Amino acid sequence: MEDPYTSEHPARTPGRIVVPVILAGGSGTRLWPLSRRQKPKQFLALGGQRRSLFQQTVLRSAAIARVAPPMIVGSASHRFLIDEQLAEIDHEPDCIVLEPAGRDTAPAVAIAAQQVANRYGPDAMALVMPADHAIDDTEAFVAAVNAAADVAEAGELVTFGIQPTRPETGYGYVRCLPANGRAVRTVDAFVEKPDAEIAENYVADQDTFWNAGMFLFRADRMLEDLEALEPDLMQNARHALIGAEVDGRMLCLDTVAFRGCRSISIDYAVLERTDRIALMPMDAGWDDVGSWTYLDRLPAADDAGNRTQGDVLLQNAQDNIVHSSKRLVALSGVSDLIVVETADAILVAHKQDAQSVKTLVKQLESLGREEAEHLQRVYRPWGFYESIAYGSRFQTKRISVKPGAKLSLQMHHHRAEHWVIVQGTAVVERGGERFMLSENESTFIPIGTTHRLENPGNIPLDLIEVQSGAYLGEDDIVRFDDVYGRSETSEPEAAASGPASPSQTPAAATV
């Protein structure tokens, strides 16, 4: 079997090795409007925390005994975000596996297990962790993982269980046989989303656990089960990996083979069907960050129980969760609300209705609203842009280009662009010319002129772009050359987004 990485022979740690496999592909709509399809909750730093859930997961995994660098499995549409967030914590992953489509967790785990076996040998262990969960107590987490590794080494698939603290009807539960003094438990049955009465009973039951969505297994063992239980899925997964394109540490899975994988969770595909499954209880302050009320678990509430972030003014207000991204949010005489302000959307929900935010986002998606998809700040391989103002004949963007980065060579049929440099230095290609601009300088790109923007310096290049013209649709872009391989309409979002309308933030790919 060919694998783009096998020739690299990574250094093997003596004894058993644990490879953290971080599943970062979720969409997390229940934390809308902060979480968007283009920047889902795993990439957010919530409740005043410094690091995103994804970053916390990466950092936490480093504390495990005999651990390898993590393997990230994420969506191809988040590649720049993953890259950026790893760079922020100065963390070098083993590799980043990019999925060209959503196929639930079984294909991701199949490919990760295969990749772990290829890289570290068939008896290396994989610890699968969702990137969008929170764990307070790293020490307890590490202890549970180390204990589970002993069990997994012997050939069991080990799932991690959380003692229920409330009668959640939306979670999956795992019923175990009595402990008989052992830490690791024998699984009796999986119970998905029980009714309220049953869930209530489980809270008091020492032998029933929440399924935390974390699994530890020897790569060869998972591959055996997958081969036996889901042979078609396994074959497609293998082809997706063999056909993958390598781009640095990025592994872009073969689209056709990956799309051929059936969409199914690893729970349904293997864990609930295998006969070699065990459960390791974990008491580490786990939370699935399933809605805004997650913030109620964090400290830093005021005397009246309000948890606020950003520019918030309260008057006679109790037990609210308030997040302001930029503007003043003032509350008066209200309680138990979730209020979230972002550049393009505001949410006001009752805490009891926190789960329904998901439905709200579905409604937005069915209306084709940009607010479901993007935050106003859109990340690109070269940096980011924000649409800051628009009218019938103009649109203004703030653009930030990373040191050394370069936008595509492009042209517009219907709009002129004015660039004003407010920080850093730009190299501009315009028609046949090439010249440099620094702070306080500006240039003009007439309609139909090919142009390119580049940051040759060591600090970010910040500029204001004023687009002017009768038609400012995002589809008016012709790409000639792109260092990130996006020539013509290879970027899905460039093709998907329609013309900008004044009633909605035009936020899709442009530059």
Next chain:
Amino acid sequence: MEDPYTSEHPARTPGRIVVPVILAGGSGTRLWPLSRRQKPKQFLALGGQRRSLFQQTVLRSAAIARVAPPMIVGSASHRFLIDEQLAEIDHEPDCIVLEPAGRDTAPAVAIAAQQVANRYGPDAMALVMPADHAIDDTEAFVAAVNAAADVAEAGELVTFGIQPTRPETGYGYVRCLPANGRAVRTVDAFVEKPDAEIAENYVADQDTFWNAGMFLFRADRMLEDLEALEPDLMQNARHALIGAEVDGRMLCLDTVAFRGCRSISIDYAVLERTDRIALMPMDAGWDDVGSWTYLDRLPAADDAGNRTQGDVLLQNAQDNIVHSSKRLVALSGVSDLIVVETADAILVAHKQDAQSVKTLVKQLESLGREEAEHLQRVYRPWGFYESIAYGSRFQTKRISVKPGAKLSLQMHHHRAEHWVIVQGTAVVERGGERFMLSENESTFIPIGTTHRLENPGNIPLDLIEVQSGAYLGEDDIVRFDDVYGRSETSEPEAAASGPASPSQTPAAATV
């Protein structure tokens, strides 16, 4: 007595004449964040209405029998707004009296009575109306005014009374003697802000009315009473008028004399002390628009009792008032809330707490927050500007210049400015040069260069200004020449506003 207008001899209507005197100087903080000190509620079109409360008041007054054009009394800081709103309804007032400071209603009424006497003769009648009240039924309003005019002609001061519909403890009440079959009522006593029990009794009492803040009187009669009861105030008022500067139809009162007037309401100064007072009941759907719950009186609620304006998405929400100015506002699982979104601030309040918004604004004012003062769009004699984005070394504004208008000749020590024309034509003066720019063209004003912007055309000139530099404080402006008389720091807001900080919208005078 000198009066700048007496020489004009306006055409006298035969018979008694009624001059609407519209008091437009209120600050209306309880409708924050839509209402701001620089654009208070009387200038807002609320609840989907086409016209502002001020415009409605002007238009309504035109239906009165033998009516003169209205006289507007307003704050000098709202002069451009008043002008603009009158132009929108194509209404030419008799004159606009501008107060250089707030002194409650007695000085305003004193000056208006004097002015009415000067212009139309001492027996002309003045109908004083607050500009920030709503009246549904113009026909009933006109009938009450016409009936009151007969009484006022005989020398009574006539106040208008509303039959209470709820036990308001914040209103002023007027108790009358039994009707004895007459429409006009004899006043027995004024009662300010009664307690809840008394207010409850008044709801059922046919002889007690809300004081609607509207008064009708013969100018000479009011002047006699003022002279007798408040001679100092009257003398200062007279001097404020004599010393007024005339600017077209604007009458800018003498600052020193006007500031000398004691600050007192006309109710306390005269109406509650005179012995010639009557009350005319009025059943015309009056509301003082005292808080956001005013919108609950307007039609157009959905089946669940929600009243929304702008881009609003509701899910499982009842009886809410939601106003979105620009961005999406989504509500889920909430009821009886007031949610108001503006460019720089969001309010979430319980309806029961609607009156407390005033306290919230006081808190903002004491914090020196811009959000208490300005909307993001700031009106100027030449048009308006909006701050649309800012960072540590840049600020971006959208500027709109009216046809024929001209900004001051000015210079900045610390910032450069880039102008990109997105609509219309500009004449730019820069250093010694003078040149024309049209759509899609731009120019650059280096630090320290004198410059001026002018719209020579027939359509609005819209441009994007990018300010760039290490210091972007609003006090970095040197004015050399200004067609609106604002050279140097003659504009109070230019002097008052401090440097722009990234944490707060820099929205004060600039250009």
